[in-house]
Amino acid sequence: MNSKLLLVMAIFVASAMVIMAESSRSQKTTHHQELTETNLKIIKRSEWNAAKPIDKSPLNSSVPYVIVHHSASPPACYTRLACQNALRSMQRTHQLVNGWDDIGYNFLIGADDDGDGEIYEGRGFGVKGAHAPGYNYRSIGICLIGNWSESVPPQGMLDKMKQLINYGVEKGHIQRNYRLHGHRQVKATECPGKALQAEIEKWEHFRRASRATKR
Numbered sequence: 001m002n003s004k005l006l007l008v009m010a011i012f013v014a015s016a017m018v019i020m021a022e023s024s025r026s027q028k029t030t031h032h033q034e035l036t037e038t039n040l041k042i043i044k045r046s047e048w049n050a051a052k053p054i055d056k057s058p059l060n061s062s063v064p065y066v067i068v069h070h071s072a073s074p075p076a077c078y079t080r081l082a083c084q085n086a087l088r089s090m091q092r093t094h095q096l097v098n099g100w101d102d103i104g105y106n107f108l109i110g111a112d113d114d115g116d117g118e119i120y121e122g123r124g125f126g127v128k129g130a131h132a133p134g135y136n137y138r139s140i141g142i143c144l145i146g147n148w149s150e151s152v153p154p155q156g157m158l159d160k161m162k163q164l165i166n167y168g169v170e171k172g173h174i175q176r177n178y179r180l181h182g183h184r185q186v187k188a189t190e191c192p193g194k195a196l197q198a199e200i201e202k203w204e205h206f207r208r209a210s211r212a213t214k215r
């Protein structure tokens with residue numbers, strides 16, 4: 001092989017590598033842009049008139065589990081006002097009856113507007129929840145407001161949950177290879193309802209087996 005041909009081949013290979021690297025980088029950038037905070041509307045505590053937390057414990061920055069819940073009661077809320085009332089009522093019960101620091105969940109999702117789904121900030125990311133003993137220090141707890149025993153939540157609520165989890169992964173609050181569980185997998189409870197449990201069992205990150213360790 002003459003050296004000129006060798007040189008041409010080397011230049012060809014090198015430019016192909018540059019093009020590949022560029023295209024993978026631009027894909028990553030696009031993916032990242034889909035998940036910026038401006039695209040993901042989270043209704044803040046102040047917007048649902050949350051009471052102050054009594055106390056707060058920090059959560060490990062990157063958790064390996066996402067635990068799904070339903071509220072059972074209060075029932076599904078289809079307007080902003082009904083959802084605000086449901087959130088405040090849960091927070092009152094959790095603080096005044098259960099004696100917890102705050103509403104137990106990290107996030108809640110309502111069926112408003114008309115099933116499109118809205119994400120509400122509970123304790124938020126970076127704060128330890130009170131929703132699944134043994135898992136609170138290593139999970140994000142998401143409650144879909146309503147009783148989802150017999151019926152699956154509106155698609156909009158499920159989409160919002162997926163977006164919230166992906167956002168948490170992008171921001172480093174949830175590990176990339178996280179395990180998705182329904183509450184009933186880590187505690188003897190009906191939660192998150194038969195229908196919702198069957199739904200999440202079809203999701204990519206759903207995992208069956210789990211080891212419970214108390215903390």
Ligand SMILES: *[C@@H]1O[C@H](CO)[C@@H](O)[C@H](O)[C@H]1NC(C)=O
Binds near residue numbers: 060061062138
């Ligand atoms: C926090 O998460 C990291 C990464 O998964 C883990 O190695 C560490 O043990 C965790 N720390 C606590 C206190 O759970």
Ligand SMILES: *[C@@H]1O[C@H](CO)[C@@H](O)[C@H](O)[C@H]1NC(C)=O
Binds near residue numbers: 073148150
């Ligand atoms: C949720 O729905 C199921 C099935 O309709 C029912 O048996 C259960 O009592 C309901 N839970 C609450 C807390 O209302």
Ligand SMILES: [Zn+2]
Binds near residue numbers: 070189
């Ligand atoms: Zn639950």
